[in-house]
Amino acid sequence: ETGVTQSPTHLIKTRGQQVTLRCSSQSGHNTVSWYQQALGQGPQFIFQYYREEENGRGNFPPRFSGLQFPNYSSELNVNALELDDSALYLCASSLAGAGLWEQYFGPGTRLTVT
Amino acid sequence: LAKTTQPISMDSYEGQEVNITCSHNNIATNDYITWYQQFPSQGPRFIIQGYKTKVTNEVASLFIPADRKSSTLSLPRVSLSDTAVYYCLVGDVNTGNQFYFGTGTSLTVIP
Numbered sequence: 001e002t003g004v005t006q007s008p009t010h011l012i013k014t015r016g017q018q019v020t021l022r023c024s025s026q027s028g029h030n031t032v033s034w035y036q037q038a039l040g041q042g043p044q045f046i047f048q049y050y051r052e053e054e055n056g057r058g059n060f061p062p063r064f065s066g067l068q069f070p071n072y073s074s075e076l077n078v079n080a081l082e083l084d085d086s087a088l089y090l091c092a093s094s095l096a097g098a099g100l101w102e103q104y105f106g107p108g109t110r111l112t113v114t
Numbered sequence: 115l116a117k118t119t120q121p122i123s124m125d126s127y128e129g130q131e132v133n134i135t136c137s138h139n140n141i142a143t144n145d146y147i148t149w150y151q152q153f154p155s156q157g158p159r160f161i162i163q164g165y166k167t168k169v170t171n172e173v174a175s176l177f178i179p180a181d182r183k184s185s186t187l188s189l190p191r192v193s194l195s196d197t198a199v200y201y202c203l204v205g206d207v208n209t210g211n212q213f214y215f216g217t218g219t220s221l222t223v224i225p
Contacts, residue, residue: 004157035215042201042215043158090157102148103213105157 004093004106012112018079021109023091025072031055032074033103034066035090043090049074050096078111086113118202123220132189134219136202139183144206147178147185152199152218161200162187189221197223 005024013019025032031050035043045058049068063079072093078085088110092103119137126132138147146165150158162169164176164185175188189196201218 033213042199042218044215045213088155092157102160102163103158105159108155108157 004091004104006091006106006109008109010110013081015081015083015113017081021076021089023074023106025093026104029093029095030072031094031096032068033092034076037088037090081113083113086111117214118216120202120219125222125224126192127224128193129191132192134187134200135184137184138204141182141204145204148203149187150201192223194223
């Protein structure tokens with residue numbers, strides 16, 4: 001059983017640029033959620049995708065967008081990067097409908113915006 | 115959106131039982147209570163989940179009173195490797211979105 005993987009591990013971008021982060025879900029999982037975790041804080045929910053459709057969104061602006069592909073892998077895109085976007089971005093996969101909400105998290109992508 | 119309140123930090127000696135309580139006064143009928151553990155520079159890891167009364171697995175127990183406005187994660191005989199941040203979440207497992215992590219409880223296990 002393959003766990004959740006994310007790429008890249010680390011990334012440095014300049015303010016105003018755009019970034020794409022990638023996530024490969026655990027085998028058999030059909031739902032992916034993205035979180036932003038600032039230093040010393042808990043993960044903040046960005047959005048969730050189920051069957052390639054957005055299935056819920058947290059309090060993040062539209063410049064945060066995502067995609068889920070037929071193989072359930074996912075991308076998080078952030079446009080017009082701001083300094084406050086510097087954080088650890090976590091992807092979590094799960095199996096919706098199983099009645100037990102157990103999310104499996106990847107190791108995260110550390111984004112630094114300068 | 116049900117939010118949670120936990121102690122910011124706790125210390126415990128090795129071998130002791132640790133109980134971390136979480137308050138969730140606005141929990142909804144369909145919400146489950148889930149606990150995660152997070153080590154530095156890693157993603158959170160699922161520990162346990164429950165709806166009411168008591169749930170036990172190989173690593174922890176979860177106690178939920180009848181009114182479900184709080185819950186207690188119990189870690190038996192902690193070791194140094196249990197030093198981590200513990201998060202309590204509430205959310206609807208059927209819709210499964212907008213799980214709110216909060217700031218968590220930083221547990222330090224002392225030798």
